[in-house]
Amino acid sequence: xxxxxxxxxxxxxxxxxxxxxxxxxxxxxxxxxxxxxxxxxxxxxxxxxxxxxxxxxxxxxxxxxxxxxxxxxxxxxxxxxxxxxxxxxxxxxxxxxxxxxxxxxxxxxxxxxxxxxxxxxxxxxxxxxxxxxxxxxxxxxxxxxxxxxxxxxxxxxxxxxxxxxxxxxxxxxxxxxxxxxxxxxxxxxxxxxxxxxxxxxxxxxxxxxxxxxxxxxxxxxxxxxxxxxxxxxxxxxxxxxxxxxxxxxxxxxxxxxxxxxxxxxxxxxxxxxxxxxxxxxxxxxxxxxxxxxxxxxxxxxxxxxxxxxxxxxxxxxxxxxxxxxxxxxxxxxxxxxxxxxxxxxxxxxxxxxxxxxxxxxxxxxxxxxxxxxxxxxxxxxxxxxxxxxxxxxxxxxxxxxxxxxxxxxxxxxxxxxxxxxxxxxxxxxxxxxxxx
Numbered sequence: 318x319x320x321x322x323x324x325x326x327x328x329x330x331x332x333x334x335x336x337x338x339x340x341x342x343x344x345x346x347x348x349x350x351x352x353x354x355x356x357x358x359x360x361x362x363x364x365x366x367x368x369x370x371x372x373x374x375x376x377x378x379x380x381x382x383x384x385x386x387x388x389x390x391x392x393x394x395x396x397x398x399x400x401x402x403x404x405x406x407x408x409x410x411x412x413x414x415x416x417x418x419x420x421x422x423x424x425x426x427x428x429x430x431x432x433x434x435x436x437x438x439x440x441x442x443x444x445x446x447x448x449x450x451x452x453x454x455x456x457x458x459x460x461x462x463x464x465x466x467x468x469x470x471x472x473x474x475x476x477x478x479x480x481x482x483x484x485x486x487x488x489x490x491x492x493x494x495x496x497x498x499x500x501x502x503x504x505x506x507x508x509x510x511x512x513x514x515x516x517x518x519x520x521x522x523x524x525x526x527x528x529x530x531x532x533x534x535x536x537x538x539x540x541x542x543x544x545x546x547x548x549x550x551x552x553x554x555x556x557x558x559x560x561x562x563x564x565x566x567x568x569x570x571x572x573x574x575x576x577x578x579x580x581x582x583x584x585x586x587x588x589x590x591x592x593x594x595x596x597x598x599x600x601x602x603x604x605x606x607x608x609x610x611x612x613x614x615x616x617x618x619x620x621x622x623x624x625x626x627x628x629x630x631x632x633x634x635x636x637x638x639x640x641x642x643x644x645x646x647x648x649x650x651x652x653x654x655x656x657x658x659x660x661x662x663x664x665x666x667x668x669x670x671x672x673x674x675x676x677x678x679x680x681x682x683x684x685x686x687x688x689x690x691x692x693x694x695x696x697x698x699x700x701x702x703x704x705x706x707x708x709x710x711x712x713x714x715x716x717x718x719x720x721x722x723x724x725x726x727x728x729x730x731x732x733x734x735x736x737x738x739x740x741x742x743x744x745x746x747x748x749x750x751x752x753x
Contacts, residue, residue, distance in 0.1 A: 332372045332487055340368055356585040382414070389417055398425035453519050456480040456489065468527065470502035480523075480741050488512060494726065494745075496530065506530065613648030620645045621675055624682070625651060631660045631671065639675035645744060647723045655716045655727075659684055659740045661710065666690070668737065682742040690731045690738050 347360050385402050392400045398421045403415045442449060448465035452458055458478045461471055469483055480486040484499070493512050499505065507530035514521050620643040628634050645652070663671050666688030674683040713729070720727040725744040732739050 321646065329372060329376050332375060335370070336368055340364065370602070378727040386417065389414075389421070393417075393421055393424065396428075398422075400500055409568060435466040440593070442501065448525075450483070450485065450524075450525040450527070451524045452480050452489065453517075456486065458483070458523065459672050465527070466491060468501050486526060488525055502531070502552075515610060560612070584628055603714060615647050615723075616649070617644055617646055618649045619643065620652070620682075623649055624656065624673060627656055627660065628673075629652065630657075631664060633664075633669050634660060634671045634673065635675050637672045639673075640677055643677050643680055645680050647744070648719075651719045652723070655684075655719050656684075657713045658716050663688055666738065682740075684740040684742075685732060685737060686739070687735065687737040721752055 343364055344361055347364070350357060350359055355616050382402075389400050389402050392398075399682075401421065442462045445462060446464055448468045449460070449462045450458065450469075451460035456479045457482070458475055461469070461475050465471070466475065467480075471478065480489055484501070488495070488497075488510050489512070496512050497508050497510060499508060507529055509528040511528075512524070513524045513525040515524060516522070561581050581705070589696075606659060621639045621641065624636060624639065628636060660671060663686035666686065668686035668688035670687045672685045674685075675681070715728050720742060724746055728741040728743075730739060731737070
């Protein structure tokens with residue numbers, strides 16, 4: 318292949334070729350003049366010299382700036398945005414140089430911002446307690462943050478590992494989110510796994526985010542203990558306060574007047590003490606009932622059929638829409654208990670109409686009523702809190718516990734379209750069998 322000529326050489330050759338004919342005609346014209354030989358030679362020398370000076374002047378004016386522009390563009394192409402070009406002339410080349418300089422400045426600013434953003438993201442990822450693993454389309458590890466390196470006990474050459482080596486190949490497809498029990502070199506227990514994907518050069522890479530559920534459960538456990546202590550303190554103080562007050566009053570009466578003087582007052586005081594003691598005993602019994610919720614006996618059953626069986630038990634209950642069959646893996650008795658509690662709450666709230674809708678993928682039940690709605694939504698799931706005169710305050714807590722045991726959610730809120738409330742039960746199939 319012939320070697321490609323440089324730009325300045327091509328410009329020089331083109332100008333020389335372009336001026337050859339005019340210069341030849343001028344030389345012949347001068348040589349045919351009736352002048353002396355010295356005069357003709359001098360004129361020819363001056364003409365040729367001026368021609369070559371013009372060629373090199375044009376070359377200097379255009380070829381070198383073009384070469385510098387080419388160098389500037391090449392530096393931008395390879396990612397070096399620090400080079401600039403200074404062309405003082407006010408022509409097309411000067412305007413082009415200024416435009417390219419402005420482009421280089423913009424790209425350099427964007428590079429600095431991108432580098433700063435990457436450093437920030439790297440610091441955030443490095444400081445996260447969530448283990449982050451990224452795999453290429455072949456399943457080879459491309460990125461692992463420090464939390465993932467600690468969990469998997471990864472060496473410095475972590476890129477040599479694959480998803481199969483790390484025992485996470487079964488998480489690379491199917492469900493985008495799941496809760497699993499698995500043992501890793503750096504820890505074992507319950508893990509929440511989220512799968513996502515991203516594109517690199519047109520190829521789909523996989524991102525796994527692994528969260529240790531123990532920390533989440535510890536936080537929830539502390540919140541539950543705080544709520545429990547608050548409820549216990551309230552109930553015990555409500556009982557012990559009157560008992561202590563009545564006891565002090567009776568003791569003062571006995572010391573002052575003796576046993577036979579205030580028999581009616583003593584009897585009334587003992588009745589109050591007995592009532593408060595019975596209330597406290599009932600409170601403890603109800604808490605024990607709440608704490609002894611049995612493990613669900615799970616099996617495959619038809620959720621739609623179970624709901625249809627409950628409809629005759631509650632007036633105004635209508636199944637608006639439901640699939641012919643909605644299979645669910647769970648405890649049918651406990652799910653029925655949740656539905657009965659929700660239907661009963663709607664009826665006790667003055668609802669004359671209860672609409673039910675069932676859908677699949679994932680299994681979901683929507684219960685809407687036209688009752689008075691929820692008075693205090695913030696205390697719905699506080700144990701033993703109730704606004705009903707004969708309520709126990711454990712029904713909704715039991716419902717939430719049952720839904721949690723089925724990896725589901727229970728949402729209760731007031732309706733936006735009309736007076737009343739709605740309950741949403743969603744079952745997420747996130748449980749994964751332990752890895753062999």
